[in-house]
Amino acid sequence: MIIRSADSGFQHPLPSEITPQGAYLGRREWLQRLALGAGGAALAGWASRDALAQAASARPNRLAALPGGRSGVAGAQTMEKLTSYLDASTYNNFYEFGTDKSDPAAHAQAMKTRPWTVAVEGLVNKPRTLGIEDLLKLAPMEERIYRLRCVEGWSMVIPWVGFSLAELIRQVEPQGSAKYVEFVTQADTAAMRDLRSRVLLWPYVEGLRMDEAMHPLTLLAFGMYGEVLPNQNGAPVRLVVPWKYGFKSGKSLVKIRFVDKEPRTAWNIAAPQEYGFYSNVNPDVPHPRWSQATERRIGEEGGLLAKRRKTERFNGYEAQVGQLYAGMDLKKFY
Amino acid sequence: MRWLGHPAAKPLAFGVYLLPLAYLFWAVWFDRLGANPAEALIRSLGDWALRALVLVLAITPLRVAAGWPQLARFRRMAGLFVFFYASLHWLAYAWFDMGLVWADIVADVPRRPFILVGTLAWLLLLALALTSFQHAIRRLGAARWRALHRAVYAVAVLAVLHFFWMRAGKNDQTEVLVYAAVLGALLLWRLRRFAASARTAAGGGR
Numbered sequence: 390m391i392i393r394s395a396d397s398g399f400q401h402p403l404p405s406e407i408t409p410q411g412a413y414l415g416r417r418e419w420l421q422r423l424a425l426g427a428g429g430a431a432l433a434g435w436a437s438r439d440a441l442a443q444a445a446s447a448r449p450n451r452l453a454a455l456p457g458g459r460s461g462v463a464g465a466q467t468m469e470k471l472t473s474y475l476d477a478s479t480y481n482n483f484y485e486f487g488t489d490k491s492d493p494a495a496h497a498q499a500m501k502t503r504p505w506t507v508a509v510e511g512l513v514n515k516p517r518t519l520g521i522e523d524l525l526k527l528a529p530m531e532e533r534i535y536r537l538r539c540v541e542g543w544s545m546v547i548p549w550v551g552f553s554l555a556e557l558i559r560q561v562e563p564q565g566s567a568k569y570v571e572f573v574t575q576a577d578t579a580a581m582r583d584l585r586s587r588v589l590l591w592p593y594v595e596g597l598r599m600d601e602a603m604h605p606l607t608l609l610a611f612g613m614y615g616e617v618l619p620n621q622n623g624a625p626v627r628l629v630v631p632w633k634y635g636f637k638s639g640k641s642l643v644k645i646r647f648v649d650k651e652p653r654t655a656w657n658i659a660a661p662q663e664y665g666f667y668s669n670v671n672p673d674v675p676h677p678r679w680s681q682a683t684e685r686r687i688g689e690e691g692g693l694l695a696k697r698r699k700t701e702r703f704n705g706y707e708a709q710v711g712q713l714y715a716g717m718d719l720k721k722f723y
Numbered sequence: 724m725r726w727l728g729h730p731a732a733k734p735l736a737f738g739v740y741l742l743p744l745a746y747l748f749w750a751v752w753f754d755r756l757g758a759n760p761a762e763a764l765i766r767s768l769g770d771w772a773l774r775a776l777v778l779v780l781a782i783t784p785l786r787v788a789a790g791w792p793q794l795a796r797f798r799r800m801a802g803l804f805v806f807f808y809a810s811l812h813w814l815a816y817a818w819f820d821m822g823l824v825w826a827d828i829v830a831d832v833p834r835r836p837f838i839l840v841g842t843l844a845w846l847l848l849l850a851l852a853l854t855s856f857q858h859a860i861r862r863l864g865a866a867r868w869r870a871l872h873r874a875v876y877a878v879a880v881l882a883v884l885h886f887f888w889m890r891a892g893k894n895d896q897t898e899v900l901v902y903a904a905v906l907g908a909l910l911l912w913r914l915r916r917f918a919a920s921a922r923t924a925a926g927g928g929r
Contacts, residue, residue, distance in 0.1 A: 480758035488895040491757065541892070543759060588894045659894055678892065679835050687758045693751065693819055 448615035449474040455612035457532035457550035462605045464631075464709040465533040472545035474614050476687050481621045482539065483640055484588055485574075485581035492583075493621035499580040500641070502625040509557065511647035512567035521625045525611060527560070528552040532615075533608055533629075538670045538704045540634035542697075544684045549629050550612030553605045563599070563647050570602040571595075571652035572628055573644035589655045595639040596652030596666065597630065600713055606631055606706060632706040634668045665723040669714070670704035674723045727793035736797060740804045743771045744811070761819035768815050769841075772808035773882055773902055779805055780879060780909045787916070799855055802875070806852040809845050837888030844881035847874045876913075879906045 448454065451474075460466070483493035505521040519527075530550050538544045558570075576592035578584050584591050601607060608629040611618060618624040623640025630638050636656055646652075656664035663677050672682045681700055689695035703710050714722075726732060747767060750756050756763040779801040786794040816838070821828045832838050851872055853859070860868045883903045890899050 476758035488893050490759070543762075586895070663892070675834065678837065678888070680831065685759065685761065692754075693760050693764065696822055697820075 450616075452616040452619060454615060455530065455550050455617045456615055457530040457612070460531035460533050462531070462533070462553065464606055464706050465531070465535075467534050467536065467546060469534075469536070469546045470688075471534070471614075472547055472688050477545055477547055477613065478619045478622060480687060482541075482635070483621055483623070485576070485583055485591070485593065486621070487583050488588060494619075496582055497620035499582075500575070500577060500620050500624075501580065502620065502641075505625050505643075507626060507642055508644045509561050510644070511571075512564045512649060513647050514562035514564060515560065517561060524557075524609075524626060528556040530611070533606075533610075535606075535608070535629060535631035536704050537629075537631065537635055537638075538684060538700065540636055540664070540668065540676065540681075542679060542681070542684050543687055544698070544700075544704075545687050547613055548615070549608055549610040550615065551608045551610035551626075551629070554607045554609045554628065555603045555605060557609060557645075558603060561647075566649050567647035568599055569648050569651055570597050570599060571644075571646040571648055572597075572639040572642055573646065574639045575641040575643050588659075590658050592643075593639060593655045594652060595628070595637055595654050597637070598651075598713075601630070601710075604710060604713065606709055632669060632703040632710045634670060636664070637668050667714075667719075667722050669719065669723075670700060671702055671719055671723070672700040673702070674720055725793075727791055727797075732793075733797065733800065737800060740775070740800075740807075743767075743808075761815075765812065765815045765819060768808055768812035769886075772805060772812050773886065775801070775805040775808050776875075776879060776882055777902070777905055777909070780875070780906065784909055784912045788912075803852060803855060805878075806848045809848050813842065813845050837885050837891075840881050840888065841885040844878045844885060847878050847881070851875060851878075876910060879910065882906075 479494045480490045481493040482488075482490065483497065486493045486496040503521065506518050507521070507524060508516075508518045510516040529552065531552055532548055532550055534546060534548045536544060536546055572595045574593045574595075575581070576584055597607065608631075610623070610627050610629045611625065613619075613622060618627065620641075623638075623642075626642050627640040628638045628642065651666055654664075654666060656668075657666055670681075675681050683697040684700045685697050686695070689698075701707070747764060751760065751764065754760070779798065782794050782798050782801060785791060817823055817828055821831060832842055851874060854863065854868065854871060863871065883899065883906060886902060887896065887899045890896055
C-alpha cells in the first residue's frame with residue numbers, strides 16, 4: 390500500500406488518462422450539433438477527430454520500442470505539454486559531437502552503442518561490469534515525464550523510460566565510506582569529432598552526493614517517447630536528474646564509481662565560479678553572466694512571441710527533494 | 724572594376740544587403756529556425772551585424788590596395804547597414820528574449836557584461852548613423868567628423884568582446900577567433916598606413 394504524505398506532491402493523472410483536447414472539444418461540438426438535430430452526421434466526425442488526437446500522442450516510430458509502465462514515484466508525472474520529439478532530438482548539448490545545438494543530431498550516429506558495458510566500481514561490496522542487455526533487465530521500465538531545465542535558460546518536458554538509479558545502487562551494496570557517486574561518460578575518439586577540442590576535459594565526468602543518487606527521482610534512462618534513446622540524447626543509457634541543470638545528467642554512461650570525496654566534474658573544472666557541484670535549479674542564484682529567474686520553454690504556444698516562464702526552485706521538484714538540502718546555504722553551494 | 728561605378732551597382736548592393744533579412748523573414752514564416760527560433764533569430768542578426776562590420780571596414784583597404792576608388796561611394800550605405808543589422812539584433816533581444824519589458828531590460832543589461840558591451844557598441848553606431856549625412860559633416864566640420872567616425876574601430880573591438888563573452892559559456896572560441904583575426908588584420912592595415920604616412924610627414928621623403 391502506498392501511503393501519501395505532504396511530501397508526495399500533487400498526484401498527477403497519467404497523460405493517457407487525460408482526455409485528449411480533441412476529444413474534449415469534439416464532445417462539446419457533438420452536443421451542440423445534437424441540439425441542432427444533426428446527431429447522425431456529427432457522430433462520424435467526432436469519432437475521426439478522436440482518432441486523430443490519439444495519433445498525435447503516439448510514439449515517433451523512429452527507433453526500437455521501449456515501453457515503460459506507470460511510475461509510482463512522486464513527481465514522476467506532469468500534465469504539462471510534452472516537447473515534440475523532433476525538438477527534443479535535434480536541439481541538444483552533447484559537446485563531444487560539437488558545441489552547436491544541431492551538431493549532436495548531425496554527428497552522433499557515428500557512435501556505436503552495441504556492445505556496451507557499464508562498469509560499476511569503487512567503494513562497493515559487489516563491483517560489477519554490466520552489459521547493456523543485463524542493465525535493461527535489472528528492474529522494470531517506468532515512464533517518467535520530467536521537466537528538463539538547461540543552465541542556458543531553456544526547458545523541455547520529456548517522457549523518459551528507465552528506472553531509479555537506486556535499483557542499481559542497492560544491488561552493488563555501497564560501503565559506508567561511499568559518500569559520492571561519479572559518472573564517467575563515453576569518450577570514443579573515433580566517433581566523437583570534438584574530443585580533439587579542448588572545450589572541456591574529456592571524458593565528461595559528473596557526480597552526485599550519495600543521497601541525491603539514491604533519490605527515487607534520479608533516473609537511469611534508456612529511452613524516451615516510448616523508444617530507445619537516440620544517440621544524441623545519450624544512448625544507450627544516461628542519467629536524468631530533473632531538479633538539477635541539464636548538464637548534471639550525464640549521457641552515454643560507461644562507468645559509475647562510488648567514492649569518498651566530491652568528484653571533480655567537467656564543467657566545474659572548466660569554470661568553477663560558474664558551475665558548482667550541486668547546480669540545483671534555482672531562480673534566486675543567477676549565473677554570473679545571466680539571470681536564472683526565467684526560462685524559455687521549447688515549443689511553447691506563440692512561437693517567437695511566447696513569454697518566458699518563471700523558473701521554479703528545484704525545477705518544481707522542491708516537495709520531493711527539498712529535504713535533501715535542509716540547512717544548506719544554496720547560494721554558497723550552488 | 725569599372726562596373727563599381729555603374730549607376731545600378733549601388734541599388735544592387737542595397738538589395739544584396741537585404742538578402743539575409745529576407746531569408747530570416749522566410750525562415751520565421753515557414754518555421755525553419757529550429758527548436759528555439761527566438762535564439763536562432765537573435766544570434767543570426769548578430770552574426771550579420773558582425774559580417775556587415777567586417778565588410779565596411781574592408782572597403783578602405785580594398786579601395787587603396789586594389790586600386791578601386793569607386794568603392795568609396797558604398798561606404799555610407801555599408802556603414803548604415805551595420806547599424807541596421809545591429810539595431811535589429813538589439814531589438815530582437817529586447818523583444819523575443821525580454822518581452823519588451825523595459826524594467827527587465829534595464830536590470831538585465833548591466834548584469835550581463837556581454838550585453839552591456841554590445842549595447843555600448845550599438846550606441847556608438849547610433850551616434851555614427853545620426854551623423855552620417857552631408858548636413859552633419861558640414862555642421863561638425865570634416866576633421867571633427869572624421870575623428871568621431873573613427874569610433875567605428877572601437878565598435879569593432881567591442882563587438883568582438885561581446886561575441887567572445889557570449890561564447891565564453893560554450894568554451895568554444897573558434898568562430899570568435901576568425902572574426903577577431905579578420906577585424907584585427909583590417910585594423911592593423913590602417914595602423915601601418917598611419918605609421919607610414921607619419922614617417923613620410925616627418926622625414927619629408929621616403
